[in-house]
Amino acid sequence: MASLDELKKRISSVKSTQKITKAMKMVAAAKLRRAQESAEKGRPYSDKMNNIILNLSNNITDIENSPKLLAGTGESKVYLCVVMTSDRGLCGGFNTNIIKKAKSYFQKITSEGKTLKIITVGSKGYDQLKRVYKNNIIEKISFKESKNANYFDADKVGKIIINKFEKKEFDVCTIFYNQFKNVITQIPQEQQIIPLKSSKKVEENSAQDNYEFEPEEDEILNNLLPKNISTQIFKAMLENSASEQGSRMSAMDNATRNAGEMVDRLTIEYNRSRQAAITKELIEIISGAESL
């Protein structure tokens, strides 16, 4: 059994760890509120953008000449995956979940004999992927300096993607991020952004919307689609930052609780061995007195 002194040291060390995790939990909770708010505020923009694009693509008659960002290159040989993770650790399974999702997708692609290219956003994703997919990673981006997710950063990522698309470096682009559902649940998502997948909504609101366009449809689309990519990335960033804080909060909550249990256990052990030592001394004194 450990000596009393050692136990005492361990108890105080666990207690100070608990203090740290507790503080991190509080910070994460405060940040979560802000991140959640901005994620909700950002939704109207991306929803509206999506709606307009849907309306536009419904109105496009000449499909063959429609912009490549919408229709695709017509091939599907090179896949670009944008894996979005956090820049900081200690947030439970947040990064691991995204990576897991991405890796299973990578395996599917490579087993089909397609070429895989990866862009990592956030340093933790790069750290986890570089061991296996080092040669596939063509770019790593991290926004360690910027505190909150902002549109400016998202636009940068979007421009990089579009640049590569215009140079015909890839055919299909998919982004990976965590969707924020609530504090305990974050769902890792894969979303294809190039070519734009037409969602089910098309059928619901077709026909009745007759718009006047100025300038022509395809000209609008050509301008709008690159913006939409930045918007989608920005949305993913917002969802991600809310998820990161939520995940960190619950991870730190667990850690605090575990530390509490550990302190209880160690305190009992400490008290027992203290009692044992006292009893032993007493027995020694009594037996010493008896032998006189």
Add this chain to the structure above:
Amino acid sequence: MSETFNIEIVNPEKSFLKKENVSEVVVPAFEGELGILKDHISIISFLKPGIIKIFSGAEEERFYIDDGIVEFKDNSLSILTSSIFDIKNLDKNHISNSISEAEKELSSNEIDDQKRFLLNHKVEVLKSLSLN
């Protein structure tokens, strides 16, 4: 029946402005200024750098935008823009910074005619703002 409609301006971060009793909006559309009144036909258009004027009653509000998309449907107008500033709060330094940035871009050779046109226009609008 009143002659007013709804307007909502959103930027990526939040819903910037929401009003319900707007009588007229003038936006700098791609092919010229576009005034929108109630019961305008459904329209989607692009905006170039310029000034949005919103009239509600006797009130007039002005905003400067860099770019944007405008959609009008069922008497509600949505404007999506990535950068918007209230003209009252626009400070001179920001204007002169944007002007010099745009001029720097203009001097590089890699831009096409459309971009050149937009940038020229932007400089013009900004200069007229800084005079006031």
